[in-house]
Amino acid sequence: MKTAWIGLWWFLTVACMVWYSTVTIYVAIKGVSDIRQMLAHLGKQKEDAGKAQ
Amino acid sequence: MTHFSWPLDGSIVGLYILATMVAGIMVRKYVGKVEHFLLAGREMNIHLGIASLAATEFGIVTCMYAAQNGYEKGFAGATPGILYALAMFFVGWTGFCIKPLRDSGVMTIPELLDRQFGSRIRWMSGVVIVLGGLLNMGVFLRTGGDFLVSTCGFNPAYLEMTMTALLVGVAAYTILGGMLSVLVTDFLQFIVMSIGLIVVTALILSKIGWSTLVATVDKHYGAGGFNPFINPTMGWEYVLFNAMLNLAAVLTWQTIIQRVLAAKNSNASRKIFTGTSFFFVCRFLIPGIWGIAALATLAPSVVGGKSLLAMPLFLGSFVPIGFMGLLIAAMLAADMSTDSSYMLTWGSVIYNDILAPFRRGQQWSEKRGLLWNRMIIALIGIFLLFYGLWYKLEGDLWTYLGVTGTIYLSSMSVLLIACCYWKRANSWGAGAAIVIGAIVPTTYIAFTLPICEELLPGIAGLTKTIGPYYSGIATYILAALAMIIGSLLKPPSKKIFESEVSA
Numbered sequence: 230m231k232t233a234w235i236g237l238w239w240f241l242t243v244a245c246m247v248w249y250s251t252v253t254i255y256v257a258i259k260g261v262s263d264i265r266q267m268l269a270h271l272g273k274q275k276e277d278a279g280k281a282q
Numbered sequence: 283m284t285h286f287s288w289p290l291d292g293s294i295v296g297l298y299i300l301a302t303m304v305a306g307i308m309v310r311k312y313v314g315k316v317e318h319f320l321l322a323g324r325e326m327n328i329h330l331g332i333a334s335l336a337a338t339e340f341g342i343v344t345c346m347y348a349a350q351n352g353y354e355k356g357f358a359g360a361t362p363g364i365l366y367a368l369a370m371f372f373v374g375w376t377g378f379c380i381k382p383l384r385d386s387g388v389m390t391i392p393e394l395l396d397r398q399f400g401s402r403i404r405w406m407s408g409v410v411i412v413l414g415g416l417l418n419m420g421v422f423l424r425t426g427g428d429f430l431v432s433t434c435g436f437n438p439a440y441l442e443m444t445m446t447a448l449l450v451g452v453a454a455y456t457i458l459g460g461m462l463s464v465l466v467t468d469f470l471q472f473i474v475m476s477i478g479l480i481v482v483t484a485l486i487l488s489k490i491g492w493s494t495l496v497a498t499v500d501k502h503y504g505a506g507g508f509n510p511f512i513n514p515t516m517g518w519e520y521v522l523f524n525a526m527l528n529l530a531a532v533l534t535w536q537t538i539i540q541r542v543l544a545a546k547n548s549n550a551s552r553k554i555f556t557g558t559s560f561f562f563v564c565r566f567l568i569p570g571i572w573g574i575a576a577l578a579t580l581a582p583s584v585v586g587g588k589s590l591l592a593m594p595l596f597l598g599s600f601v602p603i604g605f606m607g608l609l610i611a612a613m614l615a616a617d618m619s620t621d622s623s624y625m626l627t628w629g630s631v632i633y634n635d636i637l638a639p640f641r642r643g644q645q646w647s648e649k650r651g652l653l654w655n656r657m658i659i660a661l662i663g664i665f666l667l668f669y670g671l672w673y674k675l676e677g678d679l680w681t682y683l684g685v686t687g688t689i690y691l692s693s694m695s696v697l698l699i700a701c702c703y704w705k706r707a708n709s710w711g712a713g714a715a716i717v718i719g720a721i722v723p724t725t726y727i728a729f730t731l732p733i734c735e736e737l738l739p740g741i742a743g744l745t746k747t748i749g750p751y752y753s754g755i756a757t758y759i760l761a762a763l764a765m766i767i768g769s770l771l772k773p774p775s776k777k778i779f780e781s782e783v784s785a
Contacts, residue, residue, distance in 0.1 A: 230505070230509070231505045231508055231509070234357075234505075234508035234509045235357075235496055235508055238357040238360075238508060238567075239492065241360075241364075241563055241567055242487075242492075242567060242571065244560070244563070245483075245560075245563060245564040245567050245568055246480065246483065246484070248560050248561070248564060249476050249479060249480050249564060249568075250480060252332070252476075252561075253472070253473060253476035253477070253480075255329075256329045256332050256333050256472065257333075257473050259328075259329035260329040260330045260332075260333050260469050260472075262329075263326070263327040263328070263329050263330035264330060264465070264466060264469060266325070266327065267322065267323075267325040267326065267327065267330065267462075267465075268309065268312055268462075270323065270325050271312040271314075271318060271322075271323050271325060271462070272312060274314070274323065275312065275314045278314060
């Protein structure tokens with residue numbers, strides 16, 4: 230039983246390292262375009278609001 | 283003696299802080315409305331949401347307690363992380379509560395509660411959320427300072443000044459850019475934090491080794507160091523209490539919910555939840571491994587009974603020069619993202635719900651709304667400074683955090699679930715759930731105080747026998763029962779009565 234639990238923690242530790250290494254890179258790349266899109270939309274909204282006034 | 287080098291490590295940390303401040307302040311020009319300030323105009327997409335949620339939910343205080351769990355309980359101490367991840371995945375996968383919440387278009391949970399339970403319950407919920415949240419975060423700053431002092435070997439006399447300067451910087455960009463600044467800086471902080479966590483954990487696994495960590499846990503805690511159900515300080519009640527606590531936190535913790543409400547739509551918010559879910563295992567297991575490494579390498583005399591400081595003391599002597607700068611930058615990143623988000627999200631409840639009666643009957647201009655939000659954040663910053671840093675909290679910190687959190691999580695989770703899925707739920711039930719959710723944990727704490735042990739030894743003994751986990755489980759069950767009984771006692775409204783008759 231103890232061996233099974235040790236196996237679980239070993240698996241989770243490896244998964245954490247893999248998750249962090251891959252997701253950080255993926256999110257870092259994709260997140261930049263998310264920020265650009267978000268700021269572009271908000272900039273346009275502000276511009277439209279300015280024109281309406 | 284720590285490995286922190288001012289010229290090399292200090293430069294890395296300084297550069298990181300400067301970059302964060304500049305990025306945070308630069309986006310302020312996009313803020314034109316209250317909705318931009320509080321929810322980034324609901325333009326947040328999935329990847330930015332994952333980075334922001336992960337950065338916010340990992341602060342120095344989290345790292346310290348997770349490491350303490352590893353030091354005191356072994357690998358089993360990371361069990362709450364697994365439960366948190368399961369709760370997050372379940373809610374994201376099914377859309378339980380978060381779908382109706384996001385689709386409703388509200389700015390806060392109490393605003394949604396107003397639609398079913400009325401404005402009084404909205405106001406009460408706002409007060410409970412703010413009290414629980416602010417008292418909870420009141421201790422973050424000092425814990426962060428303790429970490430820096432232990433890891434870098436700073437002179438403790440400069441702790442207040444250092445943390446004050448950091449808080450002023452974080453407050454400045456949060457006040458100027460609101461949620462936009464929080465999201466952009468969270469993104470940078472997520473990257474720096476992740477690199478730091480990976481590098482330090484890889485160093486521990488390569489230098490100390492997996493087998494040494496396992497042998498250390500086995501030597502100190504036996505099978506209970508791996509299996510939470512047979513650990514004498516945990517057991518099934520610990521697992522069940524944490525399962526309830528974590529599900530409630532996923533559903534109602536203000537910093538998490540603000541990401542749901544800022545997401546582009548309910549689908550994006552669900553994907554943010556499923557995408558971030560495994561992070562919560564990392565959130566407990568990685569610092570837990572650091573705590574176990576401290577247990578394996580530090581002599582008990584070095585730790586001196588203060589298990590909370592074992593991990594920072596270990597890192598101070600273990601992490602080499604150069605990497606130390608990365609570690610401190612990562613930890614500051616974790617702390618700054620948490621502080622900025624906490625100030626903004628709890629501020630949003632004060633503005634949107636507690637101040638709601640003052641706006642009734644009159645429409646505040648966007649300019650006036652933004653000014654009020656900025657003032658509220660500044661006031662929260664001042665509160666944090668005096669309460670959390672200059673005022674020294676006496677007593678058990680963990681109990682303090684647990685109680686302040688449970689007071690709000692137990693009732694708000696019940697109210698939110700009832701609001702989304704039970705038409706018969708009404709203000710009587712909601713009010714009863716809020717009162718019961720606050721009374722049970724505070725009574726438990728009152729009976730564990732030393733003065734009660736002197737005056738009422740019988741009750742104090744019984745309270746100790748019950749313990750914090752059974753008391754916590756009871757709080758959630760009683761809050762749910764209060765909602766059901768209270769709602770059934772109140773005669774149904776005409777609308778509900780007619781719908782029940784036609785059904």
